[in-house]
Amino acid sequence: xxxxxxxxxxxxxxxRGMIDEGISMKSARNGRPKGAPDDDQPxxxxxxxxxxxxxxxxxxxxxxxxxxxxxxxxxxxxxxEMQLGHGETIADTARVLSRYVDLIMIRTFEEQTLLEMAExxxxxxxxxxxxxxxxxxxxxxxxxxxxxxxxxxxxxVVWSGDGNNVFNSFAHAxxxxxxxxxxxxxxxxxxxxxxxxxxxxxxxxxxIERDPAVAVQGADLVVTDTWVSMHDPVSARxxxxxxxxxxxxxxxxxxxxxxxxxxxxxxxxxxxxxxxxEVMDGPHSVIFDEAENRLHAQKAIMxxxxxx
Ligand code: CP
Ligand code: NVA
Numbered sequence: 004x005x006x007x008x009x010x011x012x013x014x015x016x017x018x019r020g021m022i023d024e025g026i027s028m029k030s031a032r033n034g035r036p037k038g039a040p041d042d043d044q045p046x047x048x049x050x051x052x053x054x055x056x057x058x059x060x061x062x063x064x065x066x067x068x069x070x071x072x073x074x075x076x077x078x079x080x081x082x083x084e085m086q087l088g089h090g091e092t093i094a095d096t097a098r099v100l101s102r103y104v105d106l107i108m109i110r111t112f113e114e115q116t117l118l119e120m121a122e123x124x125x126x127x128x129x130x131x132x133x134x135x136x137x138x139x140x141x142x143x144x145x146x147x148x149x150x151x152x153x154x155x156x157x158x159x160v161v162w163s164g165d166g167n168n169v170f171n172s173f174a175h176a177x178x179x180x181x182x183x184x185x186x187x188x189x190x191x192x193x194x195x196x197x198x199x200x201x202x203x204x205x206x207x208x209x210x211i212e213r214d215p216a217v218a219v220q221g222a223d224l225v226v227t228d229t230w231v232s233m234h235d236p237v238s239a240r241x242x243x244x245x246x247x248x249x250x251x252x253x254x255x256x257x258x259x260x261x262x263x264x265x266x267x268x269x270x271x272x273x274x275x276x277x278x279x280x281e282v283m284d285g286p287h288s289v290i291f292d293e294a295e296n297r298l299h300a301q302k303a304i305m306x307x308x309x310x311x
Contacts, residue, residue, distance in 0.1 A: 005308045006121045007129045010138045010175035011201060017307060018142070018179055024303035025146045025296065037068060045311040046075030049105040053131070056082030056111045057233045061270065062131050062139070065297035066108055066305075073302060078104070082111070097123035106308060112234055127308035129301075134168055134234040140269045141172040143300040145180060147293045148224055151265060156181040158223040161260070163187045163215050163250045164277055165243070166194030169228045169269050174198040178205035185210040187218035189246045215250050222260035225287070226267045227252045227277045244276070252278040257287050265289050 007013060031042065051070045055063060063079065070077045082088050087096050097120045100107055109120055110131035121128040130138050148155050160182055162170050170186065171194060177184040178201060186194060186209075193211065202209045212218035219225055227250075230243045257266060266278070266287040274280045283290055 004121075004125070004127060005310065006127050007138065007304050007308055008117060008121055009130060009136050010141060010172055010179055013138075013179075015179045021142060021300070021303040021307050022146050022149065024306065025142075025300040026150060028302055029296070029299040032072075038071070040074060041072050044074030045306055046070055046073035046309070049075040049309065049311075050103065051075055051077045051106045051108065051305070052080055052100055052104040053077055054080045054082060054085070054087075054107065054109040054111070055131075056088075056109075056116075057132070059110055059131070061294055061297050062108075062110060066131070066301055069298050069302040069305065072298075073305070075105075093119040094123040096120070097128075098125070101125040106305060129304060129308060132168065134232075136172045136175070137169045137269070138172050138175070139297065139301055139304060140169060141176045142304065143296045144173075144226070144267055144269070144293060145176060146300045147267065147289055147296045148265060150292070150296075151289060152223065152263070155224075158182045159185065159221050160224045160226065161185045161187065161219045161222040162226050163218065163252055163256070164227045164247055165192045165230055165232070167228060167232050168234075169226075170194050171198045173226065174202045174209065177207045177209065178202040181205075181207060183208040183210070185212055185218045185222075187212050187215045188250055189213075192243075192246060215256055216259050219256055219260040219264075222264050224265045224267060225252055225257060225260050228269055229271070229273060230277050247277070251276070252282050254279065254281050254285065257282055257285070260287075267293050270294055 053066050067077050093116055101124045106127050108129040108131045112134055114133045114135045117130050117133050199209045230247045231240050268290050
C-alpha cells in the first residue's frame, strides 16, 4: 500500500519523481481555466475522501480541485460531523471508508490517528498535516524552490521561529533531498531532537544558531511559519510572541541572506508578526507560487499513491 505519511518514510527516488511530475503536470495545464480537466484523466472513476479535524483553506481547496482536474470525485468530511468524533475508533472508520473510497487524505491532531488510519485502511492514506508534520507542504516547497532556483541539493535553508510540524517536515526533506538546514529560534521552541538526528544521519548539515542574523548568512531560502499552531493552546500566544519577536523575518534579516534568497511561508500568516508585509510582498517572496503549487505537487502525490 503506497501511503504518503511522511517524507522520511517515502523512498527518495519516489519523492524526486513526484516533484518532477508536479512540475510537468503544472506546465501541461498551460494556463487553462482552473476548472478545466487535464488532458489525461488518471483519477477517472476514483472517489477521494478529504477528512478535516482542523481548519484549512489551501489543503482543502487544492486537494479538491486537484482531484477534479484529474477526473476524480471528492467528498469533504469534517471530523466533528463523523462518528469518528463520537467515539467510533479510527480503525473501524478506516475499514469502513475503505469500502467506499479509493483514497483518504486526513488532517488531524495526533500523529497516532494518521498511523492508525493507515494501518487499518485498505486504500492509500495521505497526511494532510498532523501536530508533528506536514509533508504535502514541504514537497510543494521543494517544487517551488526548484522552479525558481534549480536543484535544492546542496543548498542552505534557514528556518526562523517555532520548531513546529512544518519545520519537522523540512528536516525530513533535508535528509531525503540533500540540503542543509539551519534552525534559528529560542531554546524552548527547539524542534524535537529526533528530527535533527535523523537528518544528520543522512549526511546533511543540520545546525541550531540562536542569532537569526548569523543563521541566515549564505541562505538560499528563508522560511518561517505562524508562531502559534492550530494544536497549540491559545493561552500560549502572548508568551510565544515574547519568545519569538526577535525571530521575525523582516527586510533587515533578509538582507543578511544571499541576494537571490527566496522567502517562503506555508500560510496562513499573521502579517507583521512572524514576517513583515514588506517581506511577504517583496522581491524575495514566492508565497503565492507556494500556495498554488500545493495543487500541482499533491496531484503528483495522489498519482503515486494510486499508481496511476
Ligand atoms: N498551508 C496550509 O496547509 O494551509 P491550510 O491550513 O489553509 O490548509
Ligand atoms: N504550523 C501550522 C501550519 C498550518 C498550515 C499549524 O499547524 O497550525
